[in-house]
Amino acid sequence: MGQILLVEDDRAISDMVRTYLVNEGFQVVTAFTGTEAVKKMRQKPYDLVLLDLMLPELNGMDVLQQLREKSYTPVIIMSAKDGDADKALGLGFGADDYVTKPFSMIELVARVKAVIRRSTTYQEGGEQTPSVLRVHELEMDLDGLVVRKNEDEISLTSKEWKILKLLLENQKRVLTKEQIYQAVWDDHYYGDEHVINVHVSRLREKIEDDLAKPAYIKTVWGIGYKLGEFK
Structure with missing residues (x-):
């Protein structure tokens, strides 16, 4: 269904999300620091990045900025920060969606599928360059x-x-x-x-x-x- 890079420093949350996504048919690669995430994003393309904001070494906003310098890979932010300013900042830096912790896995998977579907349609020309x-x-x-x-x-x-x-x-x-x-x-x-x-x-x-x-x-x-x- 797609390859996902999951960037989350809390290993319990990472394991839970990864297991659920794999059971839904996704291939999931994990990263636990911002630096590791940037390195893996440069090694290969992904269909989606699930990105926590509070990361060691390099925070999520910095990771997102570096990704957007070279790629339009869809990004969903996962964060405990639920303020409007935080959401606006994340979306303003180029995230495609924002999920607030704690979230339900059913909601997260639905958002993942929706973002990948929109991205695939755009790349195939379904929504590209409308007249x-x-x-x-x-x-x-x-x-x-x-x-x-x-x-x-x-x-x-x-x-x-x-x-x-x-x-x-x-x-x-x-x-x-x-x-x-x-x-x-x-x-x-x-x-x-x-x-x-x-x-x-x-x-x-x-x-x-x-x-x-x-x-x-x-x-x-x-x-x-x-x-x-x-x-």
Whole structure:
């Protein structure tokens, strides 16, 4: 069903999770420190990484950052930290899901299967490069290079286009300002938030109904931005 790298320093939890996943048909390789995890990730590809945050030698966030420098391998964070800020930070660094300890093995396996299924569909082209990206009343036509809201065209600069496209391609994911800057400006980020804030502000002026309460581009304070969710 897939090869999983399980990174967990608590051997009792590691053994429990590994046994359950193996019984579900997965191949599981274990790592007990952050350094060991990075080494094993460089040795071979995996279909998924299950990653604890509180690790010896190298913490989980550092492991995740190193992985994301070279790979889009799906990652599910397993952590006893259940605060919104911790979850937002983990997702902002590129995790695909976040499971809070203690968790049920039924829930964990369901999330593992869902993340691998989404990743496989993306790699096979099922969800890759759609011609139109949509959220609520806003749509971006990638072939026609047009953004519309309620059928009315919206004129964007190239940077505004890239920011909006990045958000639409990463729905439900928090993007850090560093990730946005590197993707849009294709350069190293040195902590200057002003340029990003200005472009996001101008983009909001063009797509939002109420600038006092932005619905499409949500600010995640101290981290970055995410696309709004609509029912």
